Amino acid sequence: xxxxxxxxxKKEMLKMIGVKSFEELVKQVPSKFLNPKFNLPDGLNExxxxxxxxxxxxxxxxLLSFVGGGVYxxxxxxxxxxxxxxxxxxxxxxxxxxEASQGILQTIYEYQSLMSELYGMDYSNASMYDGSTALxxxxxxxxxxxxxxxxxxxxxxxxxxxxxxxTYFAGNKEYEFVSVPHKNGSVDLDKxxxxxxxxxxxxxxxNPNYLGFIEDIEEFNKIAKSKNVLTVCMADPVSLAILKTPxxxxxxxxxxxxxxxxxxxxxGGPYLGIFTCKKQHLRQMPGRICGMTVDKDGKRGFTLTxxxxxxxxxxxKAPSNICSNQALCALSVTIYLTLLGKEGLKELALLNHxxxxxxxxxxxEAGIKTKYDKPFFNEFAFDVENAxxxxxxxxxxxxxxxxxxxxxxGEEFKNTVISAFTETKNEKxxxxxxxxxxxxxxxxxxxx
Amino acid sequence: MNDIQKFDTRLSVEKSKDGKRGVHFKxxxxxxxxxxxxLRKTEPKLPQMSEFDAVRHFTKLSKMNFSVDxxxxxxxxxxxxxxxxxxxxxxxxxxxxSVHPLALTECAxxxxxxxxxxxxxxxxxxxxxxxxxxxxxxxxxxxxxxxVAKKHFEVKGxxxxxxxxxxxxxxxxxxxxxxxxxxxxxxxxxxxxxxxxNVLKQNLNSKTAVLMLTLPNTLGIFETHIEDIIKxxxxxxxxxxMDGANMNALIGLVKPGDFGVDIMHLxxxxxxxxxxxxxxxxxxxILVKKHLSDxxxxxxxxKKEGGFSVEENRPNTIGRIKxxxxxxxxxxxxxxxxxxxxxxxxxxxxxxxxxNANYIKSKLNKYYPAYANEFCMHECVLTPSxxxxxxxxxxxxxxxxxxxxxxxAPTVYFPLIVHEAxxxxxxxxxxxxxxxxxxxxxxxxxxxxxxxxxxxxxxxxTMPVKRLxxxxxxxxxxxxW
Numbered sequence: 001x002x003x004x005x006x007x008x009x010k011k012e013m014l015k016m017i018g019v020k021s022f023e024e025l026v027k028q029v030p031s032k033f034l035n036p037k038f039n040l041p042d043g044l045n046e047x048x049x050x051x052x053x054x055x056x057x058x059x060x061x062x063l064l065s066f067v068g069g070g071v072y073x074x075x076x077x078x079x080x081x082x083x084x085x086x087x088x089x090x091x092x093x094x095x096x097x098x099e100a101s102q103g104i105l106q107t108i109y110e111y112q113s114l115m116s117e118l119y120g121m122d123y124s125n126a127s128m129y130d131g132s133t134a135l136x137x138x139x140x141x142x143x144x145x146x147x148x149x150x151x152x153x154x155x156x157x158x159x160x161x162x163x164x165x166x167t168y169f170a171g172n173k174e175y176e177f178v179s180v181p182h183k184n185g186s187v188d189l190d191k192x193x194x195x196x197x198x199x200x201x202x203x204x205x206x207n208p209n210y211l212g213f214i215e216d217i218e219e220f221n222k223i224a225k226s227k228n229v230l231t232v233c234m235a236d237p238v239s240l241a242i243l244k245t246p247x248x249x250x251x252x253x254x255x256x257x258x259x260x261x262x263x264x265x266x267x268g269g270p271y272l273g274i275f276t277c278k279k280q281h282l283r284q285m286p287g288r289i290c291g292m293t294v295d296k297d298g299k300r301g302f303t304l305t306x307x308x309x310x311x312x313x314x315x316x317k318a319p320s321n322i323c324s325n326q327a328l329c330a331l332s333v334t335i336y337l338t339l340l341g342k343e344g345l346k347e348l349a350l351l352n353h354x355x356x357x358x359x360x361x362x363x364x365e366a367g368i369k370t371k372y373d374k375p376f377f378n379e380f381a382f383d384v385e386n387a388x389x390x391x392x393x394x395x396x397x398x399x400x401x402x403x404x405x406x407x408x409x410g411e412e413f414k415n416t417v418i419s420a421f422t423e424t425k426n427e428k429x430x431x432x433x434x435x436x437x438x439x440x441x442x443x444x445x446x447x448x
Numbered sequence: 449m450n451d452i453q454k455f456d457t458r459l460s461v462e463k464s465k466d467g468k469r470g471v472h473f474k475x476x477x478x479x480x481x482x483x484x485x486x487l488r489k490t491e492p493k494l495p496q497m498s499e500f501d502a503v504r505h506f507t508k509l510s511k512m513n514f515s516v517d518x519x520x521x522x523x524x525x526x527x528x529x530x531x532x533x534x535x536x537x538x539x540x541x542x543x544x545x546s547v548h549p550l551a552l553t554e555c556a557x558x559x560x561x562x563x564x565x566x567x568x569x570x571x572x573x574x575x576x577x578x579x580x581x582x583x584x585x586x587x588x589x590x591x592x593x594x595x596v597a598k599k600h601f602e603v604k605g606x607x608x609x610x611x612x613x614x615x616x617x618x619x620x621x622x623x624x625x626x627x628x629x630x631x632x633x634x635x636x637x638x639x640x641x642x643x644x645x646n647v648l649k650q651n652l653n654s655k656t657a658v659l660m661l662t663l664p665n666t667l668g669i670f671e672t673h674i675e676d677i678i679k680x681x682x683x684x685x686x687x688x689x690m691d692g693a694n695m696n697a698l699i700g701l702v703k704p705g706d707f708g709v710d711i712m713h714l715x716x717x718x719x720x721x722x723x724x725x726x727x728x729x730x731x732x733x734i735l736v737k738k739h740l741s742d743x744x745x746x747x748x749x750x751k752k753e754g755g756f757s758v759e760e761n762r763p764n765t766i767g768r769i770k771x772x773x774x775x776x777x778x779x780x781x782x783x784x785x786x787x788x789x790x791x792x793x794x795x796x797x798x799x800x801x802x803x804n805a806n807y808i809k810s811k812l813n814k815y816y817p818a819y820a821n822e823f824c825m826h827e828c829v830l831t832p833s834x835x836x837x838x839x840x841x842x843x844x845x846x847x848x849x850x851x852x853x854x855x856x857a858p859t860v861y862f863p864l865i866v867h868e869a870x871x872x873x874x875x876x877x878x879x880x881x882x883x884x885x886x887x888x889x890x891x892x893x894x895x896x897x898x899x900x901x902x903x904x905x906x907x908x909x910t911m912p913v914k915r916l917x918x919x920x921x922x923x924x925x926x927x928x929w
Contacts (some may be wrong), residue, residue, distance in 0.1 A: 001788050001789055001793045001796070002529070002530050002532055002721070002876075002877050003796055003797075003800050003876055003877065003881055004467065004877055004878060004879035004880075005800060005804075005880055009879070009880040010800070010803060012880070013803050013804070013806075013807040013880060014803060016807060016810065016811065016877050017803070017806045017807055017810045017823075018810065019823075021800050022802070022803060025802055025803065025823045026670075026701070026802065026808055026823075026825070027823070028669065028670040028672050028822065028823065028825075029672070029701075029702060030672065030674070030675065033702045033703070033706050033707060034701060034702060035701070035702075036575070036702065036703050036706060037791075038573065038700070038703075038791035038794070039572055040569060040573065040790060040791055040794075041787075041790060042790035042792075043787070043788045043789045043790040043792075043793045044787050044788050045788070046534050046788070048537070049534060049784055049787050049788050050534060050537065050538065052787060053538035053541065053780070053783075053784055054538075054541060054690075055541070055722045056543075056557075056558040056561060056562055057538075057541040057543030057544045057558050057559065058543050058558065059543075059557045059558030060543040060544065060546075060547050060555060060556055060557065060559055061554065061555040061556075061557070062542075062543070062546050062547070062555070063551070063555060065548055067548040067550050067551060069550050070725060070771060070772070071548065071549065071550075071772060073546070073548065077470070077471050078468070079499060079502060079503055081540075082503075082511070083503065083506045083507065086506075086507070086510045086515070086537065087516075087517035087723075088510035088511065088513045088515045088518060089510050089513065089515070089725070089726055090515070090517075090531070090536075090723045090725060090726075091515040091516035091517045091531050091723045091724065092513050092514060092515040092516070092521075092724065092725075092726045093521070093523060093526055093528060093530075093724040093727060094726070094727035095726065095727070096523075096857075096859075097514070097847065097848075097851060098913070098916050099851055099908050099909075099911035099913055099914070099915070099916070100513070100514040100851045100856060100857075100911060100913070101512075101513055101514065101520075101726075101850065102457070102512040102513070102911075102912045102913060103508075103509035103510050103511065103512035103513035104509075104513050104726040104727075104883075106457065106459070106509055106512075107464045107506070107509055107726075109459070109927070109928070110459060110460055111929075112927055112928050113459075113461070113493075113928035113929040114492075114494060115705065116496075116927075116928045117492035117493050117494060117928075120490070120491050120492075122490075122928075123925075123927050123928065124928070126727070128729070129584045129585065129588060129729075129770060129775075130584070130770055130771060130772070131501075131771060132768075132770055132771035133588075133769075133770060149880075156510055158771065160636050160768060160771040160772070161771055163768035163771075164767075164768050164769060164770060164771055166743070166767060167595070167746040167767035167768055167769055168597065168627075170595050170628065170629070170766060170767065170878075172629050183746055184794060208900070214486050215484070216486070218485070234789065234927070238695075240488065240492070241488070241492070242480075242482070242487060242488055243482075243486060243487060243488055243490055244485075244486055244487055244489070245488055248488065248489055248490070254862055257771075264540075264545040264546070264777070265545065265546060265547060265548045265549065265779070266539075266544060266545050266547070266776050266777040266780075267544070267547040267548070267551075267556055267559045267772075267773060267776045268549040268770075268772040268773030268774050268775070268776040269584065269585070269729065269770075269772065269773065269774060269775040269777065269778075270728075270729035270775040270776075270777060270778060271772070271775075274694075282925065288727065289925075289927060290661075290927070291921040291922070291925055291926055291927050292921075292926040292927075293534055293916050293917045293918065293920045293921035293926070294916070294920065295913040295914040295915060295916050295917065296906075296914040296915050296917075297914055299457075299913055299914070299915075300457045301457070301913035302916075303916045303918055303921050305918065305922050305924075305925065305927075306925065308922070310619075311587070311619040311620050311622075311623035312618075312619035312620075312862070313619070315619045315623060315632075316546065316622035316625060316626045316632040317623040317626070318619070318623040318625060318626070319585050320623065320627065321587040321591060321620045321623035321624040321627050322585070322587055322588075323585065323586065323587045323592065323618075323619075324585040324586065324587070324717070324724075324727055324728040324729070324730040325585070325727055325728045325729075326584075326725075326728045326729045326740040327725050327726040327727035327728045327729075328723075328725030328726055328728065328729060329725075329729060331725075331726065331730075332604050335502065335506055337494055337495075338460050338470065338494075338495050338497055338502045338505070338506075339470030339471045339497070339499060339502050339881055340469075340470065340471050341464075341468070341469055341470065341494050341495060341496040341497065342491055342492055342493070342494040343469060343496070344469055344470065344471050344472070344473070345492075345494060345565075346478075346505065347472075347473050347475075348473050350476050350477070350478055350480070351473050351474060351476040353480055354476050354477065354480070354484075357480070360480070365835050373924075375481070375482045375483065375486060383824065391552070392552065395552055395554075395555075401548075401551060401552065405739070423473050423474070425734075426474075
């Protein structure tokens with residue numbers, strides 16, 4: 001289908017190789033295995049393939065969506081799409097040959113700088129797969145550094161993220177995961193203090209937390225540090241335009257889901273795992289790192305560095321097996337932040353926050369309070385009757401998805417809805433959302 | 449044009465000016481009631497540029513980069529084939545791009561149908577029974593696959609903690625073994641680069657959980673005794689994991705499941721043409737035989753009357769490996785590629801990949817003798833000839849000189865078992881003219897190496913930078929502005 005050689009050229013090449021047929025080249029493969037029958041349809045041409053994909057894409061159904069829970073509907077500026085589609089970036093690979101990859105290497109250096117600045121941390125790597133795997137790798141780094149076995153985490157962190165962390169420790173039964181209960185929608189700091197002991201490798205908190213509320217991360221870190229426990233903060237990058245950074249709060253590691261910075265949702269990805277750390281943990285950082293150096297003539301240049309940590313050199317002693325990462329997503333985020341600048345990012349964060357505040361006020365007027373009286377960023381939780389069926393009913397009849405339910409967190413959150421608000425919505429759309437909730441949560445059908 | 453304009457290495461922040469902006473959002477008031485103890489104290493140093501400034505900045509950077517579309521990129525084991533443009537069109541269709549992973553499954557039927565159908569097609573292509581498309585990179589797939597094996601023995605109540613890895617394997621294999629809590633048993637390859645059956649036999653014991661093998665191996669050679677290898681393992685209760693990084697040699701030609709492989713991964717960004725993006729995003733699907741199906745990671749996409757749904761509750765699953773499904777838009781690209789290929793077209797891929805690699809190998813043999821004295825599969829591993837070595841020419845010099853001639857370098861110094869390895873994978877999509885030009889250039893470089901070795905030792909001469917001080921980079925890390 002995408003072969004460039006003609007049959008004639010193929011024959012010439014076979015002749016040059018010194019064989020009569022292709023079959024002679026693959027004699028090393030036992031013949032009984034060659035040319036099995038494949039029960040597959042014939043290939044489509046480009047128009048047919050395009051139409052099939054178009055039809056399938058139309059089987060998806062876009063609602064007016066207030067779904068959050070870690071990833072958010074975002075607007076991607078046209079420039080971001082166009083530059084990331086430049087084939088010099090799109091079709092290159094990992095910059096092993098630095099001299100022929102200065103473009104991508106410089107963008108990685110800029111990406112690392114942007115993430116370090118945003119999270120207030122010393123260093124960032126070139127990217128991880130997504131927020132959850134970045135979190136897992138950060139927890140693993142803490143375990144390596146401390147040599148300890150207990151992992152203490154906030155009970156109101158995204159449960160899917162903790163699932164992944166646990167998978168990354170699969171089968172290593174000596175590790176113990178202990179969750180800290182919440183108190184009125186944020187980590188119960190007294191209980192947290194009590195749970196810390198000399199077996200604790202690290203303490204993990206999410207800000208904002210899964211329910212959307214803002215945590216006192218400085219106090220969290222202070223308590224952990226008083227017991228010499230390493231700390232990991234999972235933070236939303238957009239929120240960091242206004243919220244206290246993990247760096248300011250003193251965290252050892254800070255990770256995040258970079259999707260918030262203008263990447264499309266695409267039912268799961270590709271997203272971007274942000275991974276940052278304090279200086280003293282640099283050599284425990286997994287994945288690729290780009291550094292600035294000079295060439296033979298003393299001219300500025302960029303290269304992958306500190307590779308002695310990585311799998312292709314250290315093999316079974318490497319801290320992680322990561323090889324390919326999410327380079328193109330990191331590039332996308334770099335362009336996005338360059339376009340926004342510090343003012344644009346702050347404007348975006350405030351817009352998100354203000355829209356969420358607007359929604360909470362409108363809901364309050366309709367008799368629905370946020371679940372806790374706590375500050376939130378762009379997402380918050382509230383209770384309704386029969387949350388799951390309310391969501392489905394409104395989706396069905398009004399084409400509005402009011403947001404996920406928090407039932408994964410346990411019985412207490414069975415009827416909790418989490419709604420998220422971004423720049424993709426305006427007040428009018430929020431009014432529609434509020435009136436739908438108002439109408440349906442009071443309808444007699446819901447009371448059943 | 450002076451060098452500064454041509455190769456501008458100024459960072460975005462060095463071009464930044466107060467008051468410039470690329471994107472504006474709806475104006476909003478900076479008035480909120482969040483307590484100051486929760487707020488950021490210092491401003492992040494982000495660049496301030498106009499939209500056009502930013503476009504110029506990144507476009508210029510893109511010009512300082514080799515890529516598949518602009519340069520022949522024979523990076524061995526990476527399968528840098530052409531990435532069809534239709535993939536980009538289909539994967540970014542609004543219907544696909546806008547669905548939230550936590551949307552109601554009723555709203556994601558198109559994407560779920562693709563995931564389901566793709567799984568079915570991949571199983572048929574590879575002769576396997578079940579699959580998960582969630583791993584987002586080859587290494588992520590290896591980790592998932594090894595966890596599946598771990599679960600298998602856990603459920604059986606067998607304590608096995610060793611995994612055998614040949615010394616020719618990719619570094620990700622042993623690193624994965626450690627990550628999953630196993631011990632790596634490295635075994636030495638035979639003189640021909642293949643697994644030595646006797647060495648394998650000596651290392652198989654009641655503790656051996658898995659044999660990880662790359663097929664064809666990293667020398668571009670097929671393990672001819674694959675049936676014996678797998679029988680030895682299975683007789684010992686050991687599972688066989690196939691690293692499918694080199695599937696471009698086998699696609700449409702054989703079904704790995706027929707050999708008896710229990711678990712394998714595919715790098716969809718290699719074999720199924722999705723762009724490498726400067727180092728990702730990728731996709732590392734795992735395929736398994738029926739007896740391992742229960743252990744695959746959640747969620748599971750199931751087909752029911754009335755549509756597709758997503759199930760979480762699987763008692764024996766290894767768990768979740770990524771928060772939200774996978775690099776779904778990468779799957780959409782690979783799926784587009786798949787539906788454009790029937791059995792005939794799939795076989796054309798491996799056939800042309802193998803012919804191209806053997807053509808290069810046979811034409812360069814005099815100058816760069818191949819490690820293995822036999823036909824190769826989709827890639828060949830060469831070494832600098834004795835004459836070049838006598839002139840002090842290293843593989844690195846050859847690689848750097850190739851850049852001057854407009855060719856990306858092959859993979860170098862890998863596999864580790866070959867001294868000064870040059871690993872060339874032309875893929876099926878390059879045409880003969882390009883390959884001939886590459887061969888001519890390699891011969892020219894050979895001659896330069898003999899007659900004027902300094903030209904090679906100081907290469908590259910025409911890139912934006914000359915050879916970089918990597919020691920300085922590592923000793924005095926400068927990793928951010």
